[in-house]
Amino acid sequence: MQYNNVTLAYGERTILRDISLSIDPGEFVFLIGASGSGKTSLIKSLLGAKRLQSGTIFDDSGRDIALFSPKELLQYRRGLGTIFQDFKLLARKTVRENVAFAMEVCGYSNYEIERRVPEVLAKVGLLAKKEKRIETLSGGEVQRTCIARALIHDPRIIIGDEPTGNLDRANATEIMHLLEDLHRSGKTIIMATHDETIVNTMKKRVIAFSDGKIVSDTKEGTYCL
Ligand SMILES: Nc1ncnc2c1ncn2[C@@H]1O[C@H](COP(=O)(O)OP(=O)(O)OP(=O)(O)O)[C@@H](O)[C@H]1O
Ligand SMILES: [Mg+2]
Numbered sequence: 001m002q003y004n005n006v007t008l009a010y011g012e013r014t015i016l017r018d019i020s021l022s023i024d025p026g027e028f029v030f031l032i033g034a035s036g037s038g039k040t041s042l043i044k045s046l047l048g049a050k051r052l053q054s055g056t057i058f059d060d061s062g063r064d065i066a067l068f069s070p071k072e073l074l075q076y077r078r079g080l081g082t083i084f085q086d087f088k089l090l091a092r093k094t095v096r097e098n099v100a101f102a103m104e105v106c107g108y109s110n111y112e113i114e115r116r117v118p119e120v121l122a123k124v125g126l127l128a129k130k131e132k133r134i135e136t137l138s139g140g141e142v143q144r145t146c147i148a149r150a151l152i153h154d155p156r157i158i159i160g161d162e163p164t165g166n167l168d169r170a171n172a173t174e175i176m177h178l179l180e181d182l183h184r185s186g187k188t189i190i191m192a193t194h195d196e197t198i199v200n201t202m203k204k205r206v207i208a209f210s211d212g213k214i215v216s217d218t219k220e221g222t223y224c225l
Contacts, residue, residue, distance in 0.1 A: 001022065001046065001057065001058065001059055001060055002021070002022040003019050003020055003021045003022070003055065004055055004057075005018050005019070005020055005054065005055040005056070006018070006019045006020070006045065006052055006054070006055030006057060007019070007053040007054045007055055008041050008042070008045055008052060008053060009053045010041075014053070014212055015038040015041050016041065016042060016212050016213075017213060018055070018213075019055070019214060020055075021207065021214060021217065023188065024188075025060055025156065026183075026186060026187075026188055027188055027189075027205060028179075028180075028183045028188075028189045028202075028204040028205065029188075029189065029190050029191070029204065029206075029207060030193055030198075030199050030204055030205065030206045030207070030221070031043075031190065031191065031192040031193070031207050031209065032192075032193065032194070032199060032207070032209070032223060032224075033209030033210055033225070034210065034225065035194075037210055037211075038209055038212065039161070039209060040161055040192065042209075043082075043161050043190075045057060046080070046159065046190075047077060047080060047082065047159070048065050048066075048068065048073050048076065048077065059076060059079075060156070060157075078106075078153040078155065079153070079155050079156050079157060080155050080157050080158075080159055081150030081152075081153070081155035081157070081158045081159065081187075082150055082158075082159045082160075082161070083143070083146050083150050083158065083159070083160040083161070083163040084146070084160075084163065085161060085162040085165035086166075087134075087142050087145075087146050088146075089134045089145060089146065089149075090134065091134045091135040092134070092135065093133065093134060094130065094132060094133055094134070095121065095129055095130045095131070095134065095137070095141075095145050095148075096117055096121070096131060098134060098149065099121065099148050099149050099152065100113050100117050102152060103117070103152055116152065117130075118130070120148040120149075120151040121148050123151060123182075124147050124148045124151075124178060125144065125178075126141065126144050126145060129141060138171060139166060139167045139171045140170070140171030140174045143163060143164070143167060143171070144175070144178065146163070147163075147178060147179075147182075151182075155187070156186075156188060157187065157188040157189075157190065158187050158188070158189050158190070159190045159191070160179070160189070160190070160191040160192065160193075161191075161192050162192055162193055163175060163179075163193075164176065164193065164195055164198065165193075165194070165195075169197075172195065172198065176198055176202065179191070180202075196223040199221070199222065199223040203220040203221075203222075204220070205217070205218065205219055205220075205221060206218050206221025206222065208221075208225060210225070
């Protein structure tokens with residue numbers, strides 16, 4: 001995917017100015033920057049959920065995502081699995097019900113749901129806990145449920161917006177191992193984070209944002225703010 005001279009703003013206020021960057025399939029990229037530097041806005045624009053002030057975002061096939069029809073946009077979004085800091089799960093429902101519900105909403109048949117839910121739960125190591133209610137799980141297990149949900153459409157790109165933000169060290173580490181596994185299986189990982197320890201231990205590409213610009217972009221980077 002590629003950003004060409006993208007400017008993002010809220011009203012009169014410019015958040016990111018004239019950003020250009022490209023992320024190849026199979027890369028693992030951290031987005032870092034102070035609070036308010038525009039990481040979430042960048043992610044929203046990539047999801048086609050934020051209008052650009054100017055510039056173009058191209059998908060992996062080189063198509064301008066702003067020109068998608070509603071149907072194409074839906075299709076494109078299915079190729080992007082998203083994980084957020086606030087889990088947005090139904091606390092009273094079970095792990096299985098939460099993932100199944102996300103599939104129902106997307107119009108999958110019962111047959112597909114019954115086949116696919118155990119598959120994605122196995123991928124995140126939660127098959128044994130599928131009948132447990134979300135409110136009875138550890139933070140790491142809750143976040144793994146979210147990752148399972150993000151895997152429903154077998155996305156090529158996984159986008160995390162501070163997916164470890166509410167987790168303690170042990171649970172955060174567990175989530176990072178899972179993301180590494182997914183990366184090894186060929187997925188592109190794009191993750192916004194404030195977690196210095198994670199960034200410094202994983203030695204992946206790091207893109208740093210400040211004052212509306214990319215201030216560094218390093219291959220095996222560190223948390224350099
Ligand atoms: N819907 C909105 N309307 C107006 N301003 C917004 C909106 N969303 C975000 N902003 C502003 O845009 C700037 C960038 O916000 P953004 O959420 O992208 O930052 P961030 O890097 O993700 O920060 P954090 O690390 O705290 O999550 C902030 O100054 C924020 O106040
Ligand atoms: Mg944010």
